[in-house]
Amino acid sequence: MQHCDPEDLALLALGETPDGVDAASHVEHCELCQAEVRELSRVVTIGRSVGIDDQLVAPPASVWAGIKAELAKDAPEIAGESAAAPASNVIPMPARKRRSWLPTAVAAVMCLVLGGVVGGVIVKSNEGGTPGSPVIVASAALEPVPGGPDPQTTGVAKLELVDGEYVLRVDASGLRTPDGFYEVWMMDPENAGLIAVGSFNANQASATFPVPAGLPITSFNSVDISDEPFDGDPGHSKVSVLRGTLTA
Amino acid sequence: MRSAQPVALLPRESCDTQRVSEQLVADLGRRMVSGDESALEQIYAQWSSLVYTIALRSVRNPDDAADITQAVFVSAWRSRATFDPDAGPISAWLVGITRRRIADHYRAPAKNREFATDQSVEAPTLVEDSESVSVVDRVVLADEISRLGPPTDQVIRLAFYSDMTHSQIAEHLDVPLGTVKTQIRRGLSKMRARLEVTDAAL
Numbered sequence A: 001m002q003h004c005d006p007e008d009l010a011l012l013a014l015g016e017t018p019d020g021v022d023a024a025s026h027v028e029h030c031e032l033c034q035a036e037v038r039e040l041s042r043v044v045t046i047g048r049s050v051g052i053d054d055q056l057v058a059p060p061a062s063v064w065a066g067i068k069a070e071l072a073k074d075a076p077e078i079a080g081e082s083a084a085a086p087a088s089n090v091i092p093m094p095a096r097k098r099r100s101w102l103p104t105a106v107a108a109v110m111c112l113v114l115g116g117v118v119g120g121v122i123v124k125s126n127e128g129g130t131p132g133s134p135v136i137v138a139s140a141a142l143e144p145v146p147g148g149p150d151p152q153t154t155g156v157a158k159l160e161l162v163d164g165e166y167v168l169r170v171d172a173s174g175l176r177t178p179d180g181f182y183e184v185w186m187m188d189p190e191n192a193g194l195i196a197v198g199s200f201n202a203n204q205a206s207a208t209f210p211v212p213a214g215l216p217i218t219s220f221n222s223v224d225i226s227d228e229p230f231d232g233d234p235g236h237s238k239v240s241v242l243r244g245t246l247t248a
Numbered sequence B: 001m002r003s004a005q006p007v008a009l010l011p012r013e014s015c016d017t018q019r020v021s022e023q024l025v026a027d028l029g030r031r032m033v034s035g036d037e038s039a040l041e042q043i044y045a046q047w048s049s050l051v052y053t054i055a056l057r058s059v060r061n062p063d064d065a066a067d068i069t070q071a072v073f074v075s076a077w078r079s080r081a082t083f084d085p086d087a088g089p090i091s092a093w094l095v096g097i098t099r100r101r102i103a104d105h106y107r108a109p110a111k112n113r114e115f116a117t118d119q120s121v122e123a124p125t126l127v128e129d130s131e132s133v134s135v136v137d138r139v140v141l142a143d144e145i146s147r148l149g150p151p152t153d154q155v156i157r158l159a160f161y162s163d164m165t166h167s168q169i170a171e172h173l174d175v176p177l178g179t180v181k182t183q184i185r186r187g188l189s190k191m192r193a194r195l196e197v198t199d200a201a202l
């Protein structure tokens, strides 16, 4: 028996009538397709019941601080640490606590294994080690897009983790004056996904942009800067200036 | 945006983004189990909103929800050895811990002498609401929709919350009909899978 196209079953679950006239009548007599529609209908029912209250809300920043403080109590005191008093006069306590949150050799090994595969959730290093300094998760060299309007300039994008939230830092100085304005995008090249994270001023050397919570950063691993006309169209102008792929 | 494909920058053609992404999330779990504290910060960055929102919708008090969220991630770290990457994803494991910390929250007053011990039976808002759709299912789906990424999330939102049919959505977004159908199917399948793994981690 020829079963329904899975895409038609999804439409039936939404309460639509698919174009294929036979789909509905087939499902009536086919338990397999019926079960599929039933399962997808449950998803639709729950999905449609999602209200504004159910939209995700980020916890206050104090929560992450509280977690760190509570877990710091678990950390075994390293013998002799208090003996290193002169050093700890130089490095304030928070810095040392912070350091226990830095990536370990495990992360370093993971970087070797997976580094360069895809911009990912792999911490590289926190060179400075100063309190509150961002952890660089991935970075991208931004290169001029071939045939683009500015073949000379380059830049760097870094995905940073600051107090439990991702931000994208873009450094690009010497960009020529745009025809419109520069917009920074994160792209999912595999699925042609695209989100704008903010606009970038040609005369600023550096800017940071919050990354929307929940954005699948492992697939949105391409950073693009485009020249956008002031036409009110929120879509990409297709005039890309710089681009690069985030890698760990 | 054909030029959007940075194919040359990807080292291997066999490197399917979706698989790599899943693998990296699985690696987060393994790194956490092995005691890598930086993994916890990344897990927090990915899923603290999910945990907090479930708590907030259940106990309806921001301070209590913040306390529960803190307790969830502290428990997650301390009991990291119990996380089994083969049993399900981290998000589902965290939701399971969240349910237990919310239950603890309702149980806590029972420790006061004035209250009978069966106070704990009342964990009201965690269970089904009037529409018999649980808070957890709704928030998990809201989270999954936001993780579908464009353009799937947009297509799903229009299919769910507008009166448009799929062909009207195609017209509205100026994309082929087949693309909309594919995105709807992809979105619903991913949401079903997410509900399945979350329920399995109960």
Ligand SMILES: [Zn+2]
Pocket: A002, A003, A004, A026, A027, A030, A031, A032, A033, A034
């Ligand atoms: Zn069938």
